Amino acid sequence: MHDVIVVGGGPVGLYTALLLRQAGLDAVVLERRTERSNHSRAIGIHPPALRALAAGGIADELRARGVPIRDGVARSAGRHVGTVSFSTLPGSDQYVLAVPQAVTEEILERRLQEQFPGTLRRGVAVLTTRDDGDRVLAVTRGPGGDATLEARLLVAADGARSSVRDDAGIRAPRRSYPDCYVMGDFQDSTQDGDDAVLYLETGGIVESFPLPGGVRRWVVRIGRPMDRPTAEDLTRLIRNRTGVTVDPRTNSMLSAFEVQSRVAERFVAGRTVLVGDAAHEVSPIGGQGMNLGWLDAVRLAPIIAASLRDGHDVAGRLALYERERHAQAALARRKAHINMALGRPLPAPVMRFRNAVLGALIRNDAVHGGVARAFTMQ
Structure with a gap:
């Protein structure tokens, strides 16, 4: 019986597991891919996400391996339209940090392996999940054959087409x-x-x-x-x-x-919690998706630790998590609408x-x- 099973070993799932392990919980990450992908789609790390990543101790290495973008320049027909400088932003991170997603995942995976060996299990596909009231079950297929894992909580970080979300009966209408x-x-x-x-x-x-x-x-x-x-x-x-x-x-x-975009109608159902694209898929234009997922993780991990490690009743805090993160996802989707409209x-x-x-x-x-x-x- 694990404390938490995290389904999905992308940047959001890896960081969620790192925070949970650092909080003293027994967490495992199940990832169907046998190797990390070198295909980098997400590249921008925004200041709020950098602050969130600092909680796990990886922000400094990301800064060392990234390019700080301090200005955004708009041009049209060979002419300068305007420049948006991030030097007016609050705090010390007055830039957007450009880091290839493959590099980000490599840093997260290495940090997780160094501090908590064996947490990430590659080549393990989750076939189905079931909430039994006092525990949650994950039926898996991996190198050793089929197995059923048990946990007190399940975190779905398995992307926009989340099968865990479907198993939990959570609707996530798609918008094209x-x-x-x-x-x-x-x-x-x-x-x-x-x-x-x-x-x-x-x-x-x-x-x-x-x-x-x-x-x-x-x-x-x-x-x-x-x-x-x-x-x-x-x-x-x-x-x-x-x-x-x-x-x-x-x-x-x-x-x-x-x-396309989709925001799940619920982020919490019984013993299943959604994070990242499983909870909210937004347009990649504007680079908000991965950042939203990390902000989910840094908000969620202390709530899970208070419940599973310390025995606190956290139903109200989970409900607040759901409301707050749902509102942030809706805001990100509106910003993405504006970004796309400007580009048409x-x-x-x-x-x-x-x-x-x-x-x-x-x-x-x-x-x-x-x-x-x-x-x-x-």
Whole structure:
């Protein structure tokens, strides 16, 4: 009988387990993948998440291996629209930290293994889960065959298509959007340094973010899904929209995706608690999803410890967790709606007028500070 079974060994599941083990609980992480993925989609770590990660003792290593983005620059048709500086943010982390997700997972997994060997069990798929009232059961299939594990609590960190959420009978209606993107990582051929750059163009937005090692990520909005994008396809889109030449031979990651979102109707059901994308999937545009999951974990772990280790009645605190995190997920989804709307195609005259208004607003100190806080989940 474990204290907690965490289903899903992504960045949110790993950090949840690390906090639970540091609190003195017997927690295990079940991950169906036998190896870590090198495919990095999430890259931005926002200041509130950095503060949350400091609780587990990994924020400093992430800072050492990331690129601090201190300014976001908007351009259109070769002209400067405005710059949002994060220097006005409260606290010491006045930036968004760009770290490839593969690096983040490697740090989390290594820290978990060093401090609590055996917590992460790779190659173990969870076939089904069941709440028996006084315990929860997880039927698994792994290298040693099928097995049934028992725990006092189950944490679902198994992503947007969570089977644990389905087993718990929690509905999570899906919402689709008319937004598709293709993105890739290339050697940085620009002079933009550590700035993030948003190209607000009539054909749709192009986003550009620095990564460690002289790499830059490019994200381009497209009109319809692209099943098998090539590096040449993406660099052609970048050049046609922005005039920037990117060498397709330097491509190290390529991905295309459509946007959807879902927020679970409940985050707590009996002995099952949802975190991360299992609880709330939001558009990756704006980079909020992984950060939301870490904020879930740092809020949830003390509640679980107070219940399972100290024997406190935490029903009220779990209800408050659900309300607070549900509200934060709804806010993140609204921000994602705005981010996507700003990136959609517009006729040239409308685009010029819209950009002139945006530039004037950014130059207003009060508005500038609000935009900086909104972009960094403050």
